[in-house]
Amino acid sequence: MVGGExxxxxxxxIIHHKFGVKASYRIEQVHVSxxxxxxxxxxxxxxxxxxxxxxxKRKKDAELSAAELxxxxxxxxxxxxxxxxxxITVEQAWDDIVxxxxxxxxxxxxxxxxxxLGSHLRGTLLRDGERRGSLPLSVIAAFDAKINSxxxxxxxxxxxxxxxxxxxxxxxxxxxxxxIVASPHVAALRRKNPYPPAVVEALATHGESIxxxxxxxxxxxxxxxxxxxxxxxxxSGRYYLDIIAEKLGLKDSSQLIISRTFGKTPSGYECRVYxxxxxxxxxxxxxxxYGKRPVDDEEDQSSxxxxxxxxxxxxxxxxxxxxxxIVAALGYSWRSNDLExxxxxxxxxxxxxxxxxxxxIYKFSRQALIAATLPFSFTTKSSWRGPLPKxxxxxFCRQQQLAxxxxxxxxxxxxxxxETLRSLKKLKDSESNDSxxxxxxxxxxxxxxxxxxxxxxxxxxxxxESGYKCGVKILxxxxxxxxxxxxxxxxxxxxxxxxxxxxxxxxxxxxSLFDHLDADPEQxxxxxxxxxxxMFTRNIMIKGKFPSSKRYEEAAYDESKTMDMDRKPKRVxxxxxxxxxxxxxxxxxxxxxxxxxxSGKCLRxxxxxxxxxxxxxxxxxxxxxxxxxVTQMSVGQYACFVTNxxxxxxxxxxxxxxxxxxxxxxxxxxxxxxxVHLLGVKGPTEKRVESVFFKPPLWKxxxxxxxxxxKESSASTLVEFGCGSGSLxxxxxxxxxxxxxxxxxxxxxxxxxxxxxxxxxxxNKGACNLKTIRLYxxxxxxxxxxxxxxxxxxxxxxxxxxxxxxAFQFGKTVLTLFRPKLLIVSTPNYEYNKILHKSSLYHSxxxxxxxxxxxxxxxxxxxxxxxxxxxxxxxxxxxxxxxxEFSGVGGSGDVDPGFASQIAVFKQKSFTExxxxxxxxxxLIWEWTRAEGxxxx
Ligand code: SAH
Ligand code: MG
Numbered sequence: 010m011v012g013g014e015x016x017x018x019x020x021x022x023i024i025h026h027k028f029g030v031k032a033s034y035r036i037e038q039v040h041v042s043x044x045x046x047x048x049x050x051x052x053x054x055x056x057x058x059x060x061x062x063x064x065x066k067r068k069k070d071a072e073l074s075a076a077e078l079x080x081x082x083x084x085x086x087x088x089x090x091x092x093x094x095x096x097i098t099v100e101q102a103w104d105d106i107v108x109x110x111x112x113x114x115x116x117x118x119x120x121x122x123x124x125x126l127g128s129h130l131r132g133t134l135l136r137d138g139e140r141r142g143s144l145p146l147s148v149i150a151a152f153d154a155k156i157n158s159x160x161x162x163x164x165x166x167x168x169x170x171x172x173x174x175x176x177x178x179x180x181x182x183x184x185x186x187x188x189i190v191a192s193p194h195v196a197a198l199r200r201k202n203p204y205p206p207a208v209v210e211a212l213a214t215h216g217e218s219i220x221x222x223x224x225x226x227x228x229x230x231x232x233x234x235x236x237x238x239x240x241x242x243x244x245s246g247r248y249y250l251d252i253i254a255e256k257l258g259l260k261d262s263s264q265l266i267i268s269r270t271f272g273k274t275p276s277g278y279e280c281r282v283y284x285x286x287x288x289x290x291x292x293x294x295x296x297x298x299y300g301k302r303p304v305d306d307e308e309d310q311s312s313x314x315x316x317x318x319x320x321x322x323x324x325x326x327x328x329x330x331x332x333x334x335i336v337a338a339l340g341y342s343w344r345s346n347d348l349e350x351x352x353x354x355x356x357x358x359x360x361x362x363x364x365x366x367x368x369x370i371y372k373f374s375r376q377a378l379i380a381a382t383l384p385f386s387f388t389t390k391s392s393w394r395g396p397l398p399k400x401x402x403x404x405f406c407r408q409q410q411l412a413x414x415x416x417x418x419x420x421x422x423x424x425x426x427x428e429t430l431r432s433l434k435k436l437k438d439s440e441s442n443d444s445x446x447x448x449x450x451x452x453x454x455x456x457x458x459x460x461x462x463x464x465x466x467x468x469x470x471x472x473x474e475s476g477y478k479c480g481v482k483i484l485x486x487x488x489x490x491x492x493x494x495x496x497x498x499x500x501x502x503x504x505x506x507x508x509x510x511x512x513x514x515x516x517x518x519x520x521s522l523f524d525h526l527d528a529d530p531e532q533x534x535x536x537x538x539x540x541x542x543x544m545f546t547r548n549i550m551i552k553g554k555f556p557s558s559k560r561y562e563e564a565a566y567d568e569s570k571t572m573d574m575d576r577k578p579k580r581v582x583x584x585x586x587x588x589x590x591x592x593x594x595x596x597x598x599x600x601x602x603x604x605x606x607x608s609g610k611c612l613r614x615x616x617x618x619x620x621x622x623x624x625x626x627x628x629x630x631x632x633x634x635x636x637x638x639v640t641q642m643s644v645g646q647y648a649c650f651v652t653n654x655x656x657x658x659x660x661x662x663x664x665x666x667x668x669x670x671x672x673x674x675x676x677x678x679x680x681x682x683x684x685v686h687l688l689g690v691k692g693p694t695e696k697r698v699e700s701v702f703f704k705p706p707l708w709k710x711x712x713x714x715x716x717x718x719x720k721e722s723s724a725s726t727l728v729e730f731g732c733g734s735g736s737l738x739x740x741x742x743x744x745x746x747x748x749x750x751x752x753x754x755x756x757x758x759x760x761x762x763x764x765x766x767x768x769x770x771x772x773n774k775g776a777c778n779l780k781t782i783r784l785y786x787x788x789x790x791x792x793x794x795x796x797x798x799x800x801x802x803x804x805x806x807x808x809x810x811x812x813x814x815x816a817f818q819f820g821k822t823v824l825t826l827f828r829p830k831l832l833i834v835s836t837p838n839y840e841y842n843k844i845l846h847k848s849s850l851y852h853s854x855x856x857x858x859x860x861x862x863x864x865x866x867x868x869x870x871x872x873x874x875x876x877x878x879x880x881x882x883x884x885x886x887x888x889x890x891x892x893x894e895f896s897g898v899g900g901s902g903d904v905d906p907g908f909a910s911q912i913a914v915f916k917q918k919s920f921t922e923x924x925x926x927x928x929x930x931x932x933l934i935w936e937w938t939r940a941e942g943x944x945x946x
Contacts (some may be wrong), residue, residue, distance in 0.1 A: 187201070223337035228333050365377065405519060800831065824886075
């Protein structure tokens with residue numbers, strides 16, 4: 010708490026007050042493809058930590074949000090929020106509630122039109138006798154915004170505990186004993202003096218009777234709740250809540266608890282859960298009726314009430330529900346005095362339930378409830394399908410009434426590049442196989458490819474010791490309670506990857522509380538404690554269970570139904586992890602004919618199908634059975650297999666004909682039948698392979714190698730042929746060299762855009778001596794005279810992206826026309842692939858994969874052996890008066906099969922004047938020049 014801070018200070022002022030110039034705000038532009046406007050996100054760096062705001066339209070708002078997040082982390086709660094309720098003391102809140110109750114029971118209020126509570130009051134006045142005009146406490150607590158907000162001032166937990174709010178209303182009403190009848194035995198309030206007869210008579214209704222579909226959740230003492238559709242017959246002249254109460258076996262609506270609104274029917278109407286006020290256990294006489302919860306402990310909670318906890322209803326609405334419950338979408342609004350209503354079908358109920366869990370959010374986003382599952386790892390943005398983990402975590406928090414997640418990013422003190430250089434030096438020093446630099450293939454080629462699902466996510470990725478690390482904290486809405494504090498220990502190369510992975514871990518954690526919709530209890534999917542530091546406060550959240558009675562067992566291959574599948578004695582994963590796979594599939598619920606007792610066709614109901622869906626293999630983005638089968642297939646093949654049932658709710662949420670599907674599910678021999686067609690496979694991206702197998706990643710080693718040569722030279726100009734997104738250019742901003750002008754040339758507009766973006770963001774940081782940086786759009790097969798006679802040219806992992814004859818053409822063009830003093834060319838060593846291909850990440854033994862998949866990237870047109878490369882380079886050097894030396898990175902040059910990436914370094918032997926040709930086919934697309942007097946040294 011801020012002791013001495015003045016109330017009027019804004020969050021930014023408080024930060025400034027505490028940290029002065031040590032607090033630095035950085036604004037990042039965020040491009041949202043769906044919107045034309047630009048959004049902003051703010052990074053606030055403080056001495057001990059940093060925070061990242063959400064995305065805003067205005068920079069100012071992003072800064073404010075970052076400052077607020079930082080205060081939250083520091084445990085400082087600035088006073089004077091924009092919410093007026095914060096200024097109210099608890100005493101005032103009590104006074105307000107008393108006042109408000111008095112007003113609600115005034116003549117004036119009864120005749121006020123369109124207030125939902127007024128409609129309720131009129132509803133209760135339709136009753137006869139004693140109960141006429143007796144307004145349930147739950148109604149007052151749930152439908153009056155003012156009372157609700159004042160109850161929150163008294164205790165923020167009213168959000169998840171409607172009984173608490175009801176108890177406050179009752180307590181406040183006790184102060185109006187001259188005016189209001191409040192008895193703790195009937196949870197309702199009534200006016201002492203009757204309303205003027207004229208007013209009551211005017212209420213005589215002539216409304217129509219209506220029928221509303223709803224869902225009844227019967228709470229069994231042992232086992233799972235049973236969910237059935239019911240119809241509410243709301244006859245005219247009756248109060249609708251009394252009808253709901255009767256369905257629950259209650260005398261009238263004064264015995265009801267009404268949950269908060271949640272979910273939406275297809276036409277957008279919000280639902281509520283109606284249940285009975287739970288009876289206290291006789292053993293628990295000490296606590297008063299509707300009193301304060303003694304302890305927020307799960308065991309205490311369940312034993313406190315006679316009625317069993319209703320897991321399904323609780324999970325749907327996010328509040329603790331005991332006993333039987335009805336889920337319905339109806340009520341009064343401000344718009345009219347009529348009862349508004351919509352049907353809640355079994356399907357819509359189950360869809361709402363599924364959508365509450367992280368796994369469900371992902372399933373819906375991919376429109377594949379049965380097939381898709383929340384991945385456990387975020388590898389690259391380009392392989393990810395569906396909303397990013399960070400977005401999903403926000404959605405989840407909003408649904409669960411939690412505050413927006415707070416991400417904390419830290420960077421390691423070691424600069425990635427200098428580390429690369431150091432380990433490179435180490436390699437040079439000891440010619441032996443340095444363990445740091447070797448191919449990491451301990452994880453390769455394991456036999457349990459069927460179980461790749463348990464993929465050792467954490468272990469498989471190289472453990473970076475530097476880069477970005479991100480933790481995430483989740484607080485309750487009132488920011489008073491820390492719900493989850495998750496700080497993964499892994500480092501990531503990019504800040505955004507660290508954030509996405511932290512968000513994904515939090516989602517997975519929450520997911521485990523919601524009991525996976527397609528859980529396989531035998532297969533713990535993700536993390537062991539060792540991988541991160543967790544702090545989790547359980548009691549804040551209502552965890553939902555969505556249990557299924559039938560266990561989801563291992564996919565049973567139905568050999569007879571398997572069409573065109575090679576009969577393999579053993580299941581072998583032929584599509585490597587990291588590949589992007591495209592399939593079409595359909596899923597049916599089917600009941601075996603034998604069970605049905607007659608020969609012929611079995612009963613079947615289609616519940617899900619997809620003409621084309623793409624997913625990344627090895628991260629758990631598809632259900633284990635489907636993924637396991639697909640990764641054993643070849644392009645063009647079909648497969649068909651049967652599994653046991655996942656959670657019933659999941660199937661019903663998906664099915665078109667709920668009633669029919671439900672009757673099939675009730676049969677013992679019901680199973681899920683999948684038909685799948687493999688449409689295509691794209692291999693793992695090159696960068697992924699290089700990051701998984703090499704430490705530091707191979708591309709970093711290449712860049713390190715080039716940087717070292719550049720530093721040793723006294724070159725002042727450099728061109729990077731095929732610069733891609735500019736990883737070498739990026740390093741040249743970070744390390745001081747003699748270079749003054751650097752140029753990148755590429756043919757890919759996308760790559761150049763990324764390079765430009767990267768340069769824009771990095772330019773102001775480095776302490777380089779550079780004067781000019783240019784990016785050209787052009788083909789390096791063509792000569793551009795602006796780059797004639799440049800000191801150094803690099804061409805890293807580019808030639809294999811051309812046809813072989815073009816690679817010869819490129820060599821000729823560079824050494825004849827560009828004539829750099831030094832040319833560095835790297836390309837994969839084909840012989841090394843046999844090591845890479847041992848791993849399940851990268852198979853090539855497979856007959857079913859195309860010829861191309863022998864290469865490291867599906868983009869490669871060829872990959873050369875050492876002999877082929879040497880032949881190309883030596884001939885080229887000789888005919889152009891250059892010398893050439895061979896080297897490489899990854900593995901060792903002395904041991905077979907040589908370096909993973911082979912490098913040729915060409916040096917001009919003597920300067921020879923060549924006739925200058927003037928041609929400028931390249932298009933300048935980005936340029937930076939250091940302003941006069943802007944020398945940073
Ligand atoms: N040198 C970068 C990128 C390697 S990927 C690195 O080491 O990270 C290969 C790049 O070569 C791609 O960006 C591709 O667009 C580019 N490329 C392929 N053919 C090209 C051509 N004819 N002219 C210019 N660039 C080409
Ligand atoms: Mg390549």
